[in-house]
Amino acid sequence: MTRKREKQEPKGFTDRELDIMSVLWREGSGTVTEVREALGEDVGYTTVLKMLQILEEKGAVGHEQEGRAYRYFPLVESVRAGGRALTRIVNKIFHGSAERLLATLVEDREFSAEEIARMRSILDRVERRGDDG
Amino acid sequence: MTRKREKQEPKGFTDRELDIMSVLWREGSGTVTEVREALGEDVGYTTVLKMLQILEEKGAVGHEQEGRAYRYFPLVESVRAGGRALTRIVNKIFHGSAERLLATLVEDREFSAEEIARMRSILDRVERRGDDG
DNA sequence: GAATGTCAACGACAATCTTCGTAAAAGATG
DNA sequence: CATCTTTTACGAAGATTGTCGTTGACATTC
Numbered sequence: 001m002t003r004k005r006e007k008q009e010p011k012g013f014t015d016r017e018l019d020i021m022s023v024l025w026r027e028g029s030g031t032v033t034e035v036r037e038a039l040g041e042d043v044g045y046t047t048v049l050k051m052l053q054i055l056e057e058k059g060a061v062g063h064e065q066e067g068r069a070y071r072y073f074p075l076v077e078s079v080r081a082g083g084r085a086l087t088r089i090v091n092k093i094f095h096g097s098a099e100r101l102l103a104t105l106v107e108d109r110e111f112s113a114e115e116i117a118r119m120r121s122i123l124d125r126v127e128r129r130g131d132d133g
Numbered sequence: 134m135t136r137k138r139e140k141q142e143p144k145g146f147t148d149r150e151l152d153i154m155s156v157l158w159r160e161g162s163g164t165v166t167e168v169r170e171a172l173g174e175d176v177g178y179t180t181v182l183k184m185l186q187i188l189e190e191k192g193a194v195g196h197e198q199e200g201r202a203y204r205y206f207p208l209v210e211s212v213r214a215g216g217r218a219l220t221r222i223v224n225k226i227f228h229g230s231a232e233r234l235l236a237t238l239v240e241d242r243e244f245s246a247e248e249i250a251r252m253r254s255i256l257d258r259v260e261r262r263g264d265d266g
Numbered sequence: 267g268a269a270t271g272t273c274a275a276c277g278a279c280a281a282t283c284t285t286c287g288t289a290a291a292a293g294a295t296g
Numbered sequence: 297c298a299t300c301t302t303t304t305a306c307g308a309a310g311a312t313t314g315t316c317g318t319t320g321a322c323a324t325t326c
Contacts, residue, residue: 011148012148015144015145018221018225018226019225021225022224022225022226025226025228026228078226078227079237081226082222082226082227082234082237083237083240083241085218085222085226086222086234086237086238088151089215089218089219089222090238091155092151092152092154092155093151093155093158093211093214093215093218094211094215095158095159098238098239098242098244098248098252099248099251099252099255101215101219101238102235102238102252102255103255104212104215104216104219105219105223105231105234105235106231106255106256106259107216108216109231110263111231111259111260111263113260115231115232116256116259116260118232119231119232119235119256120253120256122232122235122236122239123239123249123252123253123256126239126244126249127244127246127249130243130244130246
């Protein structure tokens with residue numbers, strides 16, 4: 001039957017695509033040259049251009065003219081992309097358990113007291129949210 | 134230059150690969166037929182076999198003879214795979230901030246008071262761990 | 267021992283990703 | 297205008313993924 005693909009909600013990004021999206025999210029936007037520089041120039045100019053064209057085709061970025069060059073900018077928010085990626089990981093790797101994900105996340109990482117405090121307040125907020133109404 | 138690829142530490146799993154690894158992590162092991170059934174049978178037998186062979190080639194799974202069939206089992210632990218995936222997401226999407234990841238994780242999800250309590254105690258443990266030495 | 271059923275191996279195929287080379291447009295400079 | 301430089305467009309090539317069809321091995325059953 002081979003399931004048609006049509007529009008369909010966005011799948012995850014591949015490694016290289018994510019590299020490029022990461023730059024755009026961080027910087028807000030970028031020309032091909034700027035993105036390439038941000039990547040450390042270890043990829044060719046046309047490669048970066050091609051990836052941006054593919055991402056645009058997929059609806060992940062847009063562009064506007066700026067002088068002779070194009071300025072690319074993200075069309076999908078990082079938080080939404082992150083949410084989808086996390087859902088996938090929670091379901092497929094941590095059997096739906098956010099706790100286990102959190103445990104793995106904090107394993108092997110160092111946190112300041114302030115960071116931990118802020119994470120606690122995130123949990124506080126969630127708890128209050130779920131309280132009644 | 135084209136960086137040689139040789140051995141290199143494991144990259145992430147693709148969607149279909151992750152489907153299959155997910156089954157093996159959950160069940161502990163499986164024959165081709167078992168994995169296929171767990172996937173809902175919407176993929177052909179040879180497809181599942183092929184994916185397992187590819188995963189084996191990558192070192193993600195192993196197999197042993199069981200009667201006439203092979204029994205496949207994971208060689209990479211789910212927690213390690215999860216850790217790598219999380220690192221990638223933290224760095225590329227959340228700009229290195231585990232807090233922001235946590236905020237996104239708990240957004241749009243419902244948690245019981247017990248779950249939140251357990252997540253708090255995970256943070257407690259991390260805090261005590263980092264206290265002095 | 268011939269037919270049937272289960273299973274792995276092999277190879278084909280299309281789709282996608284990633285990499286560029288080359289060409290072409292278009293402004294800048296002599 | 298001829299030539300450089302910057303930039304996009306086109307398309308090809310290699311690698312990987314995901315899908316199977318076919319074949320052949322091997323065991324079970326008549």
